Amino acid sequence: MERSTKQRAAIRDALKAADRPLLATEVLELAQRAVPSLGIATVYRTLKALVDQESLQVVELPGENPRFEFAHGHHHHFYCRDCGRVYDVHACAGEFVDIVPAGFVVKSHELTLYGHCADCQGHAVA
Amino acid sequence: MERSTKQRAAIRDALKAADRPLLATEVLELAQRAVPSLGIATVYRTLKALVDQESLQVVELPGENPRFEFAHGHHHHFYCRDCGRVYDVHACAGEFVDIVPAGFVVKSHELTLYGHCADCQGHAVA
DNA sequence: ATATGTGCAAAGCATTTGCGGAGAT
């Protein structure tokens, strides 16, 4: 992550413009608007480098491909069952230290909420 | 899922004997003790069928391959960072309806706890 | 007897990697 290239700028810009974690393929599509020749391998390599240097954090939801967003501390995520987008939830409901059996030690946790986002709430019935 | 075969019996037995969710490869290894010729394709096909008929439920943890266990209602999971095993946590810390922004509706949630299990607690320092 | 089930090998996806050529310094 030493040289500054138009590919890397496009990838950073795509992630910056989005207000939510993006899939590698979403990053590719968005960044290709600036650099049409961009390849998926470069996206993966750049994402990996940014994660390694802790500029990005990986958002791994159950059964989903990894998403990426700029690092901003401990928080959780909301998955919209209608549109499939993932939103940040800037709140945390506790450490859950007390719900495990004796002898188990909780060090951290991940919470994913599922439902309907504000955008999809109007037209969705369920 | 109409006929009863020794392969299916071995797969069910492996899942029944384990007190925790198993990876497809773990099911294969365990079931091969009873049926050495068992192939991974049969394991996947059988797991899929059992999930479809809701005998099994899929346990998908962030960044992990899916695990399988007999269905037994809403609960959460504990991932041991030492041994990589996953344990059931028969407790639930709430519905988290209140921590999302206005306009968002929470329908369900998944919680994963990380730490050290009772087995690994003794020898693990961190 | 016949339709379902199984094992093998090939096909799919998402992600990673090797390599020769392109580009930043």
Next chain:
DNA sequence: ATCTCCGCAAATGCTTTGCACATAT
């Protein structure tokens, strides 16, 4: 000019699928 970076294509790991043979009913 040099060394890093890029795009392509091949490789990888997990899961699914096609097909011919085996087997439960």
